[in-house]
Amino acid sequence: MDALGPRIKQLRQQANLNKAALARRVGVSDVTISYWESGAIKQIGHERLVALADALGCPLSELLDDRPPPSPKVLQLADTPPVPWHEAAKHSIALPLELLFSATELQRDCYLVTPGPDQDFDFLHHGDLAAVSPTTTFQHIGLYVIEHRDKIQVRHLQQDPTGELRMRGESKTDSDTIVVDASLRVHGKVEARWRLQ
Incomplete structure (x- = not known):
């Protein structure tokens, strides 16, 4: 699940959210969002993952997908x-x-x-x-x-x-x-x- 941090950042940017806005939607601090995106915190509880997917407007499966995002052509x-x-x-x-x-x-x-x-x-x-x-x-x-x-x-x-x-x-x-x-x-x-x- 090493790709989770970069995927959170990518989905946050696609949703046009800054870290503080995403943190408010999920109910955590923006520092926590930074830790998730950098990979400093690797374990995220199921309840937080569901809230994160909801805040990012994506299905949970997209958030947890370990495949790297396709390279732009x-x-x-x-x-x-x-x-x-x-x-x-x-x-x-x-x-x-x-x-x-x-x-x-x-x-x-x-x-x-x-x-x-x-x-x-x-x-x-x-x-x-x-x-x-x-x-x-x-x-x-x-x-x-x-x-x-x-x-x-x-x-x-x-x-x-x-x-x-x-x-x-x-x-x-x-x-x-x-x-x-x-x-x-x-x-x-x-x-x-x-x-x-």
Whole structure:
């Protein structure tokens, strides 16, 4: 049952709970939650396990499952549709809240994406990694994976004062900023990005 501590932490993060909130729901201290997650306390009574599963919103069997959680698969992005997360059997990951810039508006369920072989995008170059949450709508200013004129692209989207949606590439010049037309389809919002150094 060595996997119980990391599983508690993973399920707590997926439930969008901090240690104090989980502790209140279970009826223990947040220090106890820390001890459970670190493995310092390995034996948890049945009554507490049931309360923990209930607080985490999962069945007891999921909490006690000794199999390690599946490793997230990195999907390869190509400039030809469809985007890789539209295919069946692709598993999303849950980003830790500390990686999200504004937890009230951003999504935690994401796909890890990197450019495929011989692919390069504005804002996402060979070897870079991005966490992309699927969406079909513009949510707020930021980077999006879009389909425009039958090509998958990564573009910065924002609304101008008149309410028109504008997109630009990485060059940041005014001539690179264009008003979005009806051919644009939003496929995902870039929630976090890691550059190859």
